[in-house]
Amino acid sequence: MKSPLNLTEPLKGLAFPEVCQVCGETWAGAVDGFACRTCRSNIFKSTPPWCEQCGLPFEGAAGDAVTCKNCHEADWQFESARSMMSARGLVREVIHRYKYNRHEFFEPLMIQWLFGCGRLFLENSQCVVPVPLHPLKERDRGFNQAERLAKGVAEHLNLPMESRWLRRVKFTETQTNLSRKERMSNMRNAFEASERMTFSRVLLVDDVMTTGATASACAAALRRAGVQTVNVLTLARGMPV
Ligand SMILES: [Zn+2]
Ligand SMILES: [Zn+2]
Secondary structure, three states: OOOOHHHHHHHHHHOOOOOOOOOOEEEOOOOHHHOHHHHHHHOOOOOOOOOOOOOOOOOOOOOOOOOHHHHHHHOOOEEEEEEEOOHHHHHHHHHHHHHHHOOOHHHHHHHHHHHHHOOOOOOOOEEEEEEOOHHHHHHHEEEOHHHHHHHHHHHHHOEEEOOOOOOOOOOOOOOOOHHHHHHHHOOOOOOEEOOOOOOEEEEEEEEEOOOOHHHHHHHHHHHOOOEEEEEEEEEEEOOOO
């Protein structure tokens, strides 16, 4: 496994003001991910106990119920999902600014946060696959954030990243106000995977997981193409409405 510090190398030579890009007041350079110590402490890491399947943290002692109510009702196509933190505080702001304002200087910080997955999925995965954007959306945004994060994770885990075999074939508007059931039906057959995919154990990577509908639809497509196991790693976990 590579040292997380290696990630900042490409940014070191960049002529960029070494000030915290969150508060704008304190010194913070590339090695800090352009966020000062105080701002970086504004994160909410996911910790056990959590749902064995979807990774949703719950109150209570470890060793209590292993699967949440949400998962009892859902027919997830992925094996398990884990998010590094809940989508609040700094991580929420960073993801938003990265995606919509192209604040790419936050990318190493995001990838470093993902390194927290450690060996969580390492033994279980043969390759890393990003959740694809619809080509129209990717053209608008100029890049697929999931692909950039997946690349960083793949490099860290020493696994190949495969972004060609899974495609988004259905355009969907923002799903923020939809219930889980509506999202599930909205996402049905939204993705297609190539049968040339030769790996049987895949780690699917995205920036945020909310209801799990997108991840499950990706997993369904990969499994239709012959993949046996799909685990899901996301940076943040949003709360369903
Ligand atoms: Zn700051
Ligand atoms: Zn669950």
